[in-house]
Amino acid sequence: MNLRALAAKAIFEVLEKGVSLSVALPEQQKHLTSGKDKALLAEICYGVMRTLPQIEKRISECLAKPLKGKQRIIHQLLIIGCYQLYFTRIPSHAAISETAEACRQLKFEGMVKVVNGVLRNIQRQLSPLSTESDTLSYNTPAWLIKRLKEAYPEQWQDIIQQSHERPPMWLRNNRLSQGRTEYLAALADLEIEASEGSSADAILLAHPKDVATLPRFHDGAASVQDGAAQWAATLLAPQANELILDACAAPGGKSCHLLELEPSIKLVAVDFDAKRLERVQQNLDRLSLKAELIHGDAANIDSWWQGGQFDRILLDAPCSATGVIRRHPDIKWLRKNHDIEELAELQQQILDHCWKWLKPGGTLLYATCSILPQENRDQISAFLARTTDAKLDTLSQQHSPQDIGWQITPGQDNMDGFYYARLLKATD
Numbered sequence: 001m002n003l004r005a006l007a008a009k010a011i012f013e014v015l016e017k018g019v020s021l022s023v024a025l026p027e028q029q030k031h032l033t034s035g036k037d038k039a040l041l042a043e044i045c046y047g048v049m050r051t052l053p054q055i056e057k058r059i060s061e062c063l064a065k066p067l068k069g070k071q072r073i074i075h076q077l078l079i080i081g082c083y084q085l086y087f088t089r090i091p092s093h094a095a096i097s098e099t100a101e102a103c104r105q106l107k108f109e110g111m112v113k114v115v116n117g118v119l120r121n122i123q124r125q126l127s128p129l130s131t132e133s134d135t136l137s138y139n140t141p142a143w144l145i146k147r148l149k150e151a152y153p154e155q156w157q158d159i160i161q162q163s164h165e166r167p168p169m170w171l172r173n174n175r176l177s178q179g180r181t182e183y184l185a186a187l188a189d190l191e192i193e194a195s196e197g198s199s200a201d202a203i204l205l206a207h208p209k210d211v212a213t214l215p216r217f218h219d220g221a222a223s224v225q226d227g228a229a230q231w232a233a234t235l236l237a238p239q240a241n242e243l244i245l246d247a248c249a250a251p252g253g254k255s256c257h258l259l260e261l262e263p264s265i266k267l268v269a270v271d272f273d274a275k276r277l278e279r280v281q282q283n284l285d286r287l288s289l290k291a292e293l294i295h296g297d298a299a300n301i302d303s304w305w306q307g308g309q310f311d312r313i314l315l316d317a318p319c320s321a322t323g324v325i326r327r328h329p330d331i332k333w334l335r336k337n338h339d340i341e342e343l344a345e346l347q348q349q350i351l352d353h354c355w356k357w358l359k360p361g362g363t364l365l366y367a368t369c370s371i372l373p374q375e376n377r378d379q380i381s382a383f384l385a386r387t388t389d390a391k392l393d394t395l396s397q398q399h400s401p402q403d404i405g406w407q408i409t410p411g412q413d414n415m416d417g418f419y420y421a422r423l424l425k426a427t428d
Contacts, residue, residue, distance in 0.1 A: 003037055004102035007044045008077040014049070014330050016072055021045060021330040048083050049329035050164055053136050054129040055082045062118045074111050077102055081119040085126065092123050139164070143337035144322065151373050155409070159371065162411030163325040169208035170415075172225040172253070173201045174287060176260050183222060186215040197227045197413075199234050201257070204414055220287040225253045228323075228408050228418035229369070232314060233257035235395065235420055236365045240264045242311035246291075247298040247354055248272070252280030254314060259289040267291040268305070270298055299350045301357050309359040317347045319368035319375050323410055323417020344374050351383055355390065361427045363393070366405075368419045376419040377404045389426040 006028040013024035025045050029038045048055065059078045060066070067075040077099060084095035096119045103115045131137040134145050138160045148156040171194070173180040180201060187194045190213070193206035204227065211217045211224065232254045238244055241264050246255045249269035259267055271277045274295045284291060296304035298315070320343055321331050351366060358364050368375050381404055384390055397420075398406045405421030 001031060001105050002098060002102050003032070003041050003044075004077065004080055004099045005105045006031055007041055007048075007080050008073050008102060008106065010041075010045050011048055011076040011079065012073045015076065015333060018334055020328070020334065021049060022328065043088070044080055044083060046329060047087055048079055049333065051083065051087065051129075051139050052079070052333060053139050054131075055079050055086070057130045057136060058082055058086075058122060059118065062121050071108070071111070073106060074103060074108055074115065077106070078115060078118055081115065082122055085119065085122055086129065096120060096123065139332075141332055144332065144335075147337075147340070147372055151371070152409070158411075159409055159417075162409070163417075164329075165326050165411065167226075167326045167416070168414050169205045170197065170225060170227045170230070171203040171205065171214070171222045172230050172257060172260075173203055173222055174220055174260055175201060176263065176287075177216070177219075177221045183215070186221075190215060197230070199227065199230050201234075201260075202227045202230050218286065223253060223256060223283070223287070225257070226324075226327075226416045226418075227413065228415035229253060230257065231397070231418070231420060232316065232365065232367050233261050235422055236312055236314050236363065238262040238265045238312060242266070243308070244268070245270070245301075245310040245313045245354070245357070247313055247315045247350065248317060249280050249293075250276030252283040254316060255280060255291055256283050256287050256289055258314070259284075259291065260287070263289075268294060268307075268310075270294040270296045270301075270304070272297055299346070299353050301353060305357070309357050309362070311359055311362050313354050313358050313362070313364045314367070315351060315354050315364060316367045317350055317375075319343055319347070319370040320372060321369050323369045323371045323408070323419075325417075326410055327416065340372060340374050344379060347375060347379055348382070351379070352387075355383075355387060355423075355425070358425050360389075360425055362425045364423045364425070366419075366421045366423065369416060370419060371407065371409055371417040376407060376421070380404050380421045380423075383423075391424045391426065393422040393424050395420065395422060 010024040010028045013019040014021050032038050059082055081099035084090050100112050100116045103112045135142050140160055148159055152159055173183045184194055194203050197204050238258050238261055243266050246269040249255050250271040250273055255269045269280055269291045277293055277295055280293055294304055320335055320340055325331050394401050395406045408415055408418040410417040
């Protein structure tokens with residue numbers, strides 16, 4: 001099956017069935033053998049997600065009536081064709097002919113003329129894409145634009161722009177394997193340009209690389225992890241022989257970092273998703289680290305834990321992921337406005353429950369990859385108001401000591417959007 005047909009299938013899964021692109025795309029890449037073809041498939045799928053409103057508007061202008069039901073996959077195919085014409089260097093004739101052939105391979109022979117006609121019409125009149133609304137101007141849903149305007153009145157446009165940029169590639173040096181300076185030298189020996197990040201183990205690559213080309217990657221010398229996410233283990237600051245809970249652990253990057261910082265800890269890593277928990281084990285195995293993995297609910301620790309309270313808890317809470325849209329542009333179309341309040345309620349439940357399992361004098365680090373106050377600053381403010389034995393520990397990275405936690409916005413120091421609040425539990 002040709003590449004455009006595979007792209008249509010992946011995009012159909014996302015837009016019509018609500019499957020994340022990180023799941024849908026690899027399923028279609030399995031049908032390709034060439035690394036170059038896999039990269040092009042990813043480029044098309046991610047590009048469509050970044051520019052969806054404008055492309056859909058252009059397609060609708062060229063269709064006599066909307067495609068519905070089983071024909072929706074042909075609608076996705078038209079989106080793919082339009083994206084190629086506007087945003088790639090693929091020759092127009094090749095983009096159109098390959099997209100029309102995909103129509104045949106998807107067993108819609110009767111729609112080939114429609115696909116050909118629409119795309120040739122667009123090619124002849126490659127007029128500027130519409131910007132008649134904020135959604136079209138910023139290729140972002142109206143509800144999210146509204147929330148960003150309210151939260152960041154001076155910088156919402158920059159945040160959206162940063163969310164459209166292609167993300168950089170960060171590495172986390174494994175200090176159990178070598179020092180960061182040593183690993184930077186190993187990268188330089190292979191002519192891989194890189195620089196230090198602001199946290200102790202972070203390395204920023206000047207250009208993304210296949211991990212197979214990185215020095216001793218498969219032997220555990222380094223891991224791929226965004227610079228913002230690398231602050232989690234550092235801010236939690238594990239100490240020797242402590243009992244630590246990673247409450248929503250998958251895919252395991254933060255669990256592994258905690259063990260790299262202090263190998264003597266007893267780490268309990270729990271996640272609600274059994275499939276994603278397998279990823280945690282894979283990461284631990286590659287790095288030769290050990291933790292107790294549990295398939296369970298962080299909002300109901302009582303049901304799966306018979307041990308004592310934890311010295312430290314990392315709560316990387318389920319969230320809207322609005323801080324990582326540049327890595328996962330499908331988030332814009334999978335998330336809905338009402339999800340934010342529902343997620344905030346879930347975060348509250350997990351936070352309150354985890355607090356009960358934290359030792360007096362213990363530390364809980366609350367983290368999200370969201371940039372919305374409802375999930376971050378407002379969440380922690382409400383928690384502090386109702387929890388008498390909780391105190392907010394000011395982080396040196398905060399913009400102001402008066403801030404409630406540390407909000408990182410997308411693109412800040414080349415990092416993803418992230419939020420951290422460190423909470424201390426009073427002693428009895």
